[in-house]
Amino acid sequence: MKERFLEPFRGMHEIIEYVLPKDMPEFCLGCKNCFFRGEDKCPHAVFIEPIWNSILEADLIVFAYPVYALRAPGSVKALLDHFCVHWMVHRPEKEMFSKNAVILTNSVGAPNAAAQKDVMTSLNWMGISRIRRLGIGLMEGVIWPELSEKRKAFIYKKVDALSRQCMNLKKERMRIKVKLYFALCKKMHEAGLKSSKEAFLDDLHYLNNGWIKDRRKQNAANH
Ligand SMILES: Cc1cc2nc3c(=O)[nH]c(=O)nc-3n(C[C@H](O)[C@H](O)[C@H](O)COP(=O)(O)O)c2cc1C
Structure with missing residues (x-):
């Protein structure tokens, strides 16, 4: 789903990808250095800073992950915990108020909404107003090659429609919430x-x- 979504952007825009847990393999330790001394004092700043800088520079932020135990995988939550210092209750960045984000998830068959909510809540609190979501249950198998051509075509159609909606990369207005x-x-x-x-x-x-x-x-x- 992620590859298909990004296909129309490739060659036209720079795409920076981070893979979890490889690019951010640490859990938040609860030291609160970020809150009281500055985010550069985070013991995991070496992992977090490049990801956060890419997010600040991005026209479109895409989170893509599978559903684990009905929620987002722990590696995604570990990343989100490190971004809490940038929530509006702490130190939001003004760049975030006009950004667009997309959440792509898949499961075997379970509903995807609860798994998407983990990321959605964080992005909202970071100041992002426009978050598009697509969640798919694979249904016919646990891995992609097990799916029928018909099912794959159905998923591609949904992903392509979402890609088209995001192509213009326009800045968003701050919404009421x-x-x-x-x-x-x-x-x-x-x-x-x-x-x-x-x-x-x-x-x-x-x-x-x-x-x-x-x-x-x-x-x-x-x-
Ligand atoms: C630890 C674990 C927990 C999972 N929990 C669920 C679940 O609660 N519901 C579900 O439908 N699929 C669940 N799955 C299946 C994944 O969502 C599935 O692997 C995914 O659709 C395929 O994505 P992938 O190819 O990126 O792994 C789980 C998979 C793993 C490894």
């Missing part, structure tokens, strides 16, 4: 900056991006 999350996060960080003695990286990130006002002086003057 993401706007709402972001507005709440702005309020939270403005209040955080005003009330705490020591400014947290997350609050400063919001301040430096011009998303919130610095009310610390006003607060000090009132006392």
